[in-house]
Amino acid sequence: MSGDHATGSRSGGFHSGPSAPVVDPSASWPHRMRATILAYIALTKPRVIELLLVATIPVMLQADRHHVDLPLILATLVGGWLGAASANTLNMVVDADIDQKMKRTARRPLARQAVPTRHALIFGILLWIASFAVLTVAANLLSALLVSATIVFYVGVYTMILKRRTWQNVVWGGAAGCMPTLVGWAAVTNSLSWEPIVLFLVIFFWTPPHTWALAMRYREDYKAAGVPMLPVIATEEQVTRQMVVYTWLTVLASLALIPATGYVYTAVAVLAGGWFISRVHKLYRDTRRGEEITPLKIFLQSNEYLAILFCGLAVDAVLGLQPLIDKF
Numbered sequence: 001m002s003g004d005h006a007t008g009s010r011s012g013g014f015h016s017g018p019s020a021p022v023v024d025p026s027a028s029w030p031h032r033m034r035a036t037i038l039a040y041i042a043l044t045k046p047r048v049i050e051l052l053l054v055a056t057i058p059v060m061l062q063a064d065r066h067h068v069d070l071p072l073i074l075a076t077l078v079g080g081w082l083g084a085a086s087a088n089t090l091n092m093v094v095d096a097d098i099d100q101k102m103k104r105t106a107r108r109p110l111a112r113q114a115v116p117t118r119h120a121l122i123f124g125i126l127l128w129i130a131s132f133a134v135l136t137v138a139a140n141l142l143s144a145l146l147v148s149a150t151i152v153f154y155v156g157v158y159t160m161i162l163k164r165r166t167w168q169n170v171v172w173g174g175a176a177g178c179m180p181t182l183v184g185w186a187a188v189t190n191s192l193s194w195e196p197i198v199l200f201l202v203i204f205f206w207t208p209p210h211t212w213a214l215a216m217r218y219r220e221d222y223k224a225a226g227v228p229m230l231p232v233i234a235t236e237e238q239v240t241r242q243m244v245v246y247t248w249l250t251v252l253a254s255l256a257l258i259p260a261t262g263y264v265y266t267a268v269a270v271l272a273g274g275w276f277i278s279r280v281h282k283l284y285r286d287t288r289r290g291e292e293i294t295p296l297k298i299f300l301q302s303n304e305y306l307a308i309l310f311c312g313l314a315v316d317a318v319l320g321l322q323p324l325i326d327k328f
Helices: 029-043 046-063 070-099 117-138 141-162 169-173 175-189 194-217 219-225 236-255 263-288 295-319
Strands: none
Touching: 029 070, 029 117, 046 070, 046 175, 046 194, 046 295, 070 117, 070 141, 070 175, 117 141, 141 169, 141 175, 169 175, 169 194, 175 194, 194 219, 194 236, 194 295, 236 263, 263 295
16 A cells, blocks of 8 residues: 555656655745645655555455445545555655665655654654544444554564565565555455455565566665665576566466456456566566666556556456356
């Protein structure tokens, strides 16, 4: 639902939003107010809503096939966005020092001192409280607790512990970005089951190749900031080999949901999965041959794969086709 690893530049995919302008004290009051508002908006990485849409809506539709509860979906998206905005804001508070060292993040609000750190911390906490309140009232306590657990894990475990200490930071820290699957299901059913866990695993396995592709492009940035992303400490061949492994795990996890879906999702999962695997395998082959590679292209294609897969699930659920498991 959130994630520095999953937002990054997010070029062509899930972007972190516009960089924040520095508030010029000599500017007119309307100009200063506008700059301040934009700075606070930038703290939330507003385009994270794209990941929420891709992951949350199809899961909610799958939880109640052939039925669309629009008010509940909208309320869950609002609560989820507030939670993601809180996590992203608190992440920037913790990461302000390394954001200043990376070209990709140097224009973030705290890196440019467009917002006082204390104000950003309070803002992040208020967003967290608002998220909990919205989900508790509009959905249920379970979904609110799951979002709170996500914020704690993302900021406390990923950002404060894993990110600067191990190359597996995005492997385990990526769990935070998988939580919309559990939150969406819980909002509808007030429970959890194997289906949202399978979708959780899809995003969990998808996150490393998605993120490492971006990190290969910004390797020097991460190196300068002292963040031990895999492309910083390993060769390109080693990185792309790991990407192949996780891509296969992603596709296999997606196929595990087939018994609970109809023919639309089955076709999309198989075809899109085969396409995604072929793209990552090509990157690995090109790397082994010493040919020029474009890892950022894989980053964009990974976004496309996830969007296609979850859109296929949404269509399948809305059509209410008989799950394959019911045919046997």
